[in-house]
Amino acid sequence: MSWLWGGGTNESTRPDAYSKLDPSLKDFLSKEGPFKSQDVPSPQQPQASPDAASNQYRSQLGWTSPPPPSTEAISPSPTTQVPSESLYPDGRYAHLWKSYRPRAEIEAAGKNDQDKLRDVIDAYNDRRSAIGAAAIENCVLEQMAERECWETGSYWEKMNMCRGRNRQFIKCYTMQARFLKALGYLSLDRTEEEDERIQMHADRLYHEMKAREEAMEDAKKAGLPEPLFEKPLITPASTTAALGADSAYARAREKAMAAGSGYNEGLKLSDYSPERQEQIKKQLQGLSKEEKELEMQIIAGERRAQIEVAERIQERFAVEREARKDRRERGRESVGDSIKRAWGWDREG
Template sequence: MGWLWGDSKTTDQQTDPYSKLDPGLRAFLEKESPLKYEVTQPSPARPSPDAASNEYRSQLGWTEPPPSTTQQPANAPSTSAPAVPPESLYQDGRYAYLWKNYRPRAEIEAASQTEADKLRAVIDAYNDRRAAIGRAAVENCVLEQMAERECWESGNFRDMMNMCRGPGRQFMRCYTMQSRFLKALGYLSLERSEAEEERIQMHADRLYHEMLAREAAAEEARKSGMEAPVLPPLISKESTTAALGADSAWAEAHKRTEELGPSTGLNLSDYTPDRQEQIKKQLASLATREERELEMQLIAAERRSQLEIAERVQERFAEERKSRESRRERGKETVGDTIKRIWGWDQDDGK
């Protein structure tokens, strides 16, 4: 029955290749080879350091087990900080020694920025937003731009003689009005998400086409000898808040304007005399009442956007003034701080 349960000799031969050799060859190897072949036996398991330490601890009367370096302590929080920052490709702890002193670039730049750098960052962000308005307006006027391009590429002789004036005017009016709608709806705001930016751009395009539809309806009424229908304003508090959201940049700017005064429309007293004359001439050049009302809404909405930028700049000036006062109290006033204090920069705006 050895074939059923296995033979110990067969098992030894499988584990020992020396036993498979011919007896004559084995005798020759034992005679000629200076080294004797020894059958390797599995080495016994070495006692772990933990077992030895436990034995010594029991001899000293210590019954508590030693603290483990791999296990988390019982009083530690369940959610521990990751071994590496999220910028690392390996989140399992590899190369953690390379990331132990890592600081994000934004944090380093924020810590090394001076008051002038912070103020310059606000101005640069405002200029970037103005450039982004131009790109968004071109995206909304892509059909008018394509019509002008097709006129130049494959227009008839009359269009070429007129320098494609018709499509060019349509594109320029679309670009100008879309830019103004974007400014009025808060596209210049520095604190906006991508979703809000998309909503503002879509709503500006919707307002422009609604303006064209109203102009066409008024022209049809004029040709037929009827009065133009009285429609609600394009930019109203209820419709704009419903389109952009109650927490949008437009809603915040509108709320800020309401706190400054009872009127949310166009107030000429808020502008300089020269600007007042410009606004009056601009309104007088418009033919219809609807165009004048829309122009006043756009001017008032653009002012709300400018007030937000002005408040942000004033905040930076206030932070700079506090920093200069702190350095002066600690006896570390610089030459620039002294010059600004002599020229009266430390005084508040209301003084």
Template sequence: MVWPFSSSPSNNGTTSSTTDPYSKLDPSLRQFLDRGPNPPPTQPTPAPTTQPTPTPNTQPLPSHSQQPPSPPSNTPTLFPDGRYAHLWSTYQPQTSIESSQKSDQERLSDVLSAWKERNASIGKAALENCAAINTELDECWRNPSWKQRFTICRTESKALERCVTMNQRFLKTLGYLSALDRPEAEREAIQMHADRLYMRMLERERERKEGGDGGSGDGGGGGVDAERRLERPLELERLSEHGKRQLEDRVKGLDPVERDLEERAFAAEIRAGAETMQQVEKYRSEARQARTERIESGQSRPSDRLQSWLGR
């Protein structure tokens, strides 16, 4: 018995094509089988990544002997080579832009507000100079001794009150109220100088007490104005009757040193008030001129003619 799919020779010695399964395959399939399995695909070797080398700046560095060109005198820039001059030429600070957009009433209000702030800042600066005495008063209220309980910290309260009052007088005399746009560093310098003058005055008072003078007389004036003796301010010579009465009420009962300081502080207040009024009058004059120009050019506002009739 012969296997049907056997490839062994038949009885006549030839191979039967009908019993060969390979011969029955499709030619393309036989070609694929003859070619054998495809080799596994090989992954392409990645090319080594190279970092791009920075291009060196070929511009030669200026030598020490070569000085950069100086900008023209009218170039508003801080760079010596005149960079960004076209930007700085049209630059305006934020405060200048806000000020140009304010109305006349807002400008006047700013001047008066600055005057009130300076008056309020004098009390704050004087209290800062008296911080040590204020600490002693707080300690007296928290942990008083029997004597302090009996006097209700009267000694410490009077010391703080006198310190604040004298520092305010010194600050006014030194010009703390004047100058609308005084730099902060200059204001701090005035505050520190007022503190030094008060400390010097206290030292002279202690020396007089130890010397048996009893703290009376005007010997303490040298401790305050040792560097210079100023004459009576001219503002006090031009006071009206009402101003003279105000000054007399303020200096009543003061010793010669405190009286002199109070008079000078009163004169400083008059000068600062005059400066403020000059600034107010300047804004009013500018407003009147701008209003007149608008009326003449036919671009007047409804309130321009009304203010002209009222004489403002």
């Protein structure tokens, strides 16, 4: 119904609005406006290609440089060294990777002497926590039996809080944890393979202990004398054969033998303080010969771990002492260094 507004003028023959502007206004727009007059396509001009339109918009925005090359066209330079952490092996962002430092290196450089000493203590505490997880893994059958008692057990068992199954699980967990300690699971220098060997050997020792207890109980019920076993449950030879000659247990034993200490062959009360000696004597009271031997081996295992941690701490103290000495020789001794030197921290021993 274009006839109501003066006829049906075709869009292609309609006069351009820009051509009707005043010449001075045209000149002003061509100089100050963001769009140029020649950029306005006339109806007779063919449609520009997508690349031409892209170049037109770039010229209007002031981007006169050519577009960046495609990522597919980038080829790695033979002189560019790309770190393994980079997601782009073709050498992109190489200028950003020049100053890159791994997180572990930054954390190690930012730690002071107290932080490094705390790492030793934290590593020992982590090993103690790992013992609980390993003991539960070895006692998973006892744990499942206790859970089944609560879910499908008889009314009498539930009224007694599944006491029998609970005692079995608690005994398994306690003894497995103690076996792990005796076999050197608290040691800080171990591999995952050695962890697995220690865990499997601890489980083997627990089931052998149960078999011996059952044999002793059967002999007691039958009125027979207590059975004699060929060798103790834990011996240095059998433990070394099960864990390997390069295990933490074997290394600690060799070190103790070289130092003339007997805590790896058995329990030597003279290695402990008088207070600890009294505690050990109370722990051994009322135990059978087999139980005493096992208790002594467990205490010896705990002592091995404590000695290893003490050695690590002494090494950290020695490194810190050398660092304070170096700072003093270079004339950069801090106030804390002066206080520690006055308190005698720089004396060895």
